[in-house]
Amino acid sequence: MAHALIEVERKFIPGPGTEKRLQELGGTLEHQVTFWDRYYDTPELSLMRADYWLRQREGSGWELKCPGTAGVSGPHQEYVELTVEPAIVAQLCVPVQETAPAKLMVYLQRFQPQDYQRLLQVHRLREKPQGTKDPEGNLG
Structure with a gap:
């Protein structure tokens, strides 16, 4: 039986003492990654208004993040991330x-x-x- 992978992402702003407290608990910085994203949209921001996020990530290529399954409740949303260019074009469906x-x-x-x-x-x-x-x- 195949298992589906689910990515759970939660963003938070650490307080001023967070890093020190983590070190006291034995935490260390394993590695740090820095990258650049370039976001694209129409002049009218039609993608963002529809909750679509088209970006070109440095070193990774194109990604489209769009709303996933409807009816997800709670303080989160489910998104689908497309990374294959033909799938991105098909999702955006810009015929002209x-x-x-x-x-x-x-x-x-x-x-x-x-x-x-x-x-x-x-x-x-x-x-x-x-x-x-x-x-x-x-x-x-």
Whole structure:
């Protein structure tokens, strides 16, 4: 009979005396691991709003963490973690291939977010409902 593995993760913030108390109890630091994650989402944060977390973990590749079984009760949630790229793409199911953003827009979004937000606001103000004329007489 096969056994399923279940990972239980609980995050906590240790108090100021935690490390000293652990040492008093004989605890030692076995090893320390440092890594970087890069999280990805749409400009509207549609993945995070749906509780989906798409990341590229340094040295591990792509991971998608998404809600698992419904009906889990208690102070925890169950997530499914996908690490195989075809499974991630299938879960996200983005049938329309978006065009790559302009380099300047990506630069502004990353390094000048205030200017990027102002550009988005100006763009929204310029958008007209379909079929209306702009001041130059062109149809929108």
